[in-house]
Amino acid sequence: MDCAYFDAGRCRSCTLMGVPHPQQLELKQGRTAQLLGAVPGLRWDEPFAGAEAGFRNRAKMVVGGTWRKPTLGILDAEGHGVDLRRCGVIDPAITDILPAIATFIRVARLHPYDVPTRRGELKHVLVTANPRGELMLRFVVRSQDGVDAIRADLPGLLQRLPQVLVVTANLLPQHIAALEGAQEVHLSGPATLDMPVGGLHLRLRPQGFFQTNTEVAAALYAQAAEWINEAAPASVWDLYCGVGGFALSAAAPGRQVLGVEISAEAVEGARAAASQAMLDGVRFRSGDATAFAQGSSADEQPELIVVNPPRRGLGERLASWLNECAASTVVYSSCNAESLAKDLERMPGWRPVRARVMDMFPQTDHFEVITLLRRA
Structure with a gap:
């Protein structure tokens, strides 16, 4: 992709502008693999690349x-x-x-x-x-x-x-x-804008967070759903659930799903989407993800946990809790490979077995990476 603004020096926000898209993907996967280090048995799926222009929603x-x-x-x-x-x-x-x-x-x-x-x-x-x-x-x-x-x-x-x-x-x-x-x-x-994403119909409120790239978001939710369904858990928590993309993707007959998000605006949108889809087994609550998790007892904890934290990552408290919790599977979606690597260091009880770079932000050095974690 070429950009006249970039070439003229008027905007340099897209730091990889002019670099061929396949090379951008190689750089991003290479950077992630370097940060995570040598992990025995870790399988890297092919990076997902959507459109390289006109992608920002x-x-x-x-x-x-x-x-x-x-x-x-x-x-x-x-x-x-x-x-x-x-x-x-x-x-x-x-x-x-x-x-x-x-x-x-x-x-x-x-x-x-x-x-x-x-x-x-x-x-x-x-x-x-x-x-x-x-x-x-x-x-x-x-x-x-x-x-x-x-x-x-x-x-x-x-x-x-x-x-x-x-x-x-x-x-x-x-x-x-x-x-x-x-x-x-x-x-x-x-009050909301309907946002079709793959097979989902999310409801966006003005101050609710949603992924910037709709095409890649659909692929991200689909990848998470694939791993969740392979694990076949009876119960799922989606921490930092935003407007509910991962939680709604995890819905299945007989499965109980709970999304937790600090933004009340996002939770209202997620509840509206679950109601519209008539998903009785999917619930949402507004609150701090770390406080919610630390306040739970072992018999309340689910079999599988999805985490999608902000760029700063999980932090020491939630990472330490995850290391000791009762869950058997974690799906970690990260928009910052550096904080992902730090969090995994804090969670020696977990081992990444699958990973995939999702190119949420072409033309920049930012991206999403989703990992499947099993007990070490």
Whole structure:
């Protein structure tokens, strides 16, 4: 893949831009194998590679410039906007609407937030696309004035963009390096965006986490389901379950599945998806995964545990608990091979027997790796 922004030095976020995709996969698998070290009997499945362009189902566009001439993209080293509205790794369903969003900013006179002076109203525009091209649109603003300005001119925007099904405003008044704040204001459409992923129908709420690459997410859930069904457990926990992708994939007649996630927004979406699919054996609860696990007794613990932690990994407490728990199988999905390797060092009672790199983030050195762990 080629990128004019990268070639011009305007954006270097895609650190592997220009490297042939097969070579990117070799680098990622080689890096993971190096970090995990020599593991007797470990079988590496062929890396999964989806599309190398247009794969990002979510765009996080920083708004810069002026309300008359806004930029949608990133900030440069001085905190000024760099326009990237034709970014090639973003789903075209998203990039196609960005000119209309820029026009809306002008019509609504939404002053972009200027980081150096700490003035302005509109910070970010966040857009999520499902495989049908339907969109969730979120405006991150500093105050209620921004919410009111968006609401006043929103009907015209929705008339122009009927594919935008869900619209919200998020309030982030503080001058901090954060993508969004805690308060979300619903402006239009349903509470969730339907996200078909393989055979699943997930429900995305505005602040619920979901994998950035829908095609690779479907393959990731399918791989986990294959390993889970081979193990044939009667009970499964999905820790850090997000919107429920792994938990819903683990569903089977007679099997009890419980997903645990700290984000109440994500849990609401997961429950809606389970209800829509009429999966009575799948439940979700909101709470800290480590605290939940440590508070369980041996007879409450499942036969199989799925973990999908953030980049920092499981941490010492949960890794130590997993090392001693009653489960016989663990499926570990990691977005950071370094933290995966550290966690496995903390879990000498487990041995990886299968591993597969899932190229969730082509053109970058980031990726997902899923491993199947058995008792050592």
